[in-house]
Amino acid sequence: MINQIKEELAQTNTTLVAVSKTKPAARIQEMYDQGQRIFGENKVQECIEKYEILPKDIDWHLIGHLQSNKVKYIAPFVSLIHSVESEKLLKEINKQAKRQDRVISCLLQFKIAREATKFGFTQEDAIHLLKSEAFKNMENIRIVGVMGMASFTHNKVQVRQEFQRLKEIFDFLKNHHFADRSEFKEISMGMSGDYQLAIEEGSTMVRIGSLLFGSR
Numbered sequence: 001m002i003n004q005i006k007e008e009l010a011q012t013n014t015t016l017v018a019v020s021k022t023k024p025a026a027r028i029q030e031m032y033d034q035g036q037r038i039f040g041e042n043k044v045q046e047c048i049e050k051y052e053i054l055p056k057d058i059d060w061h062l063i064g065h066l067q068s069n070k071v072k073y074i075a076p077f078v079s080l081i082h083s084v085e086s087e088k089l090l091k092e093i094n095k096q097a098k099r100q101d102r103v104i105s106c107l108l109q110f111k112i113a114r115e116a117t118k119f120g121f122t123q124e125d126a127i128h129l130l131k132s133e134a135f136k137n138m139e140n141i142r143i144v145g146v147m148g149m150a151s152f153t154h155n156k157v158q159v160r161q162e163f164q165r166l167k168e169i170f171d172f173l174k175n176h177h178f179a180d181r182s183e184f185k186e187i188s189m190g191m192s193g194d195y196q197l198a199i200e201e202g203s204t205m206v207r208i209g210s211l212l213f214g215s216r
């Protein structure tokens with residue numbers, strides 16, 4: 001399965017984040033032995049436990065809702081945080097990164113789904129943040145793109161529209177706020193059920209769990 005997905009992704013230059021949440025370290029090690037290096041976790045505690053026992057050249061991505069008071073635990077090693085959805089959280093990441101003498105890469109998460117439960121910035125809120133003095137003073141974070149989750153629905157038209165919306169937001173931010181920042185290039189969208197659609201709409205990074213590891 002992983003080789004088939006990898007081939008599909010290679011043809012479109014899309015990065016695979018293997019979402020290993022709830023799966024034991026042994027399963028991650030297996031996939032590591034097949035060459036996979038980027039793994040995504042949604043819980044801080046679980047991510048730390050796996051980081052401690054698995055090879056140190058794994059890139060750990062935090063993809064789930066992150067509470068500010070837990071940032072300090074992942075700050076020493078996390079390689080990308082996908083789920084930045086408030087100024088408060090970004091400030092805390094900056095503070096903890098500074099303590100570690102690191103620059104932590106982040107994606108701004110946008111609310112593109114219609115469901116009330118999904119976290120994320122609105123475009124206006126993000127613009128407000130990007131224009132603020134507070135943001136300009138954050139030297140230990142690097143915004144490398146955007147992330148979004150589509151609605152859980154079989155309605156492909158709706159899912160496609162939501163991915164298109166995230167691409168529009170990315171393009172707007174790229175043109176207006178990150179025109180001279182080559183590192184701002186990632187669009188993290190697409191999961192097991194909708195990654196092909198996401199790639200068609202411009203995804204550069206897909207987060208795939210159950211299709212690789214089996215259902216949870």
Ligand SMILES: *Cc1c(COP(=O)(O)O)cnc(C)c1O
Nearest residue numbers: 019042063191192207208209210
């Ligand atoms: C669990 C999760 C995924 C992967 O979901 P699958 O449907 O198993 O591929 C992707 N992104 C986030 C934010 C998740 O929490």
